[in-house]
Amino acid sequence: MSGRRVDAKVVLLGQEGVGKSSLVERCAHGRFRAGPYQNTIGAAFVAKVMTVGEQTVTLGIWDTAGSERYEAMSRIYYRGARAAIVCYDLTDSGSFQRAKFWVNELQNCEEGCRIYLCGTKSDLLEEDRRKRGVDFHDVQDYADDELFQKVAEDYVNFSAFQVMTEDKGVNLGQRNSPYFYSCCQH
Numbered sequence: 001m002s003g004r005r006v007d008a009k010v011v012l013l014g015q016e017g018v019g020k021s022s023l024v025e026r027c028a029h030g031r032f033r034a035g036p037y038q039n040t041i042g043a044a045f046v047a048k049v050m051t052v053g054e055q056t057v058t059l060g061i062w063d064t065a066g067s068e069r070y071e072a073m074s075r076i077y078y079r080g081a082r083a084a085i086v087c088y089d090l091t092d093s094g095s096f097q098r099a100k101f102w103v104n105e106l107q108n109c110e111e112g113c114r115i116y117l118c119g120t121k122s123d124l125l126e127e128d129r130r131k132r133g134v135d136f137h138d139v140q141d142y143a144d145d146e147l148f149q150k151v152a153e154d155y156v157n158f159s160a161f162q163v164m165t166e167d168k169g170v171n172l173g174q175r176n177s178p179y180f181y182s183c184c185q186h
């Protein structure tokens, strides 16, 4: 059976420096480029073809700038998004507050956009657990979703985008699916 091609807009949101561009880089090019931090200006776009069951889906991924200076611009990029990956740095509690801000925005303005919470920089916790700035249970309570537990066990090799496309709840062919919260650690 031949796959049906569906395009879906996905947006990444979160405080500056949490690792959104790195996440996209990993997803699109399979690499992590350590090096000097270069903040995103405005937004960057990447198209990523993924297989979802028998379908081939082209995700149009908008990687927004996390700096508050670009906040108004980020709103333009989440318009009509089928899914949003809201990132926070597991070592930075302020970034989780910022993630909540974006979740709130999406809930109020983008009905039908499925929301994924993604904790980043888990490798830093592996080095030293005292670096954890965001309590696991706080996030779990906030997200209130069983997927978190499952994903958290495999956070090293886990791809947020893969989980998103495998999630039956995100309807990549149709608008207006209900809200959804899940989380992962990256």
Ligand SMILES: Nc1nc2c(ncn2[C@@H]2O[C@H](COP(=O)(O)OP(=O)(O)OP(=O)(O)O)[C@@H](O)[C@H]2O)c(=O)[nH]1
Pocket: 014, 015, 016, 017, 018, 019, 020, 021, 022, 023, 033, 034, 035, 036, 037, 038, 039, 040, 041, 064, 065, 066, 067, 120, 121, 122, 123, 124, 186
């Ligand atoms: N240790 C560690 N560092 C990371 C990880 N992801 C990103 N970084 C580093 O964090 C810094 C910021 O990463 P970016 O991906 O540019 O962050 P961003 O969220 O896109 O930032 P803005 O474009 O300003 O919104 C860079 O120096 C990355 O190398 C990670 O998983 N682990």
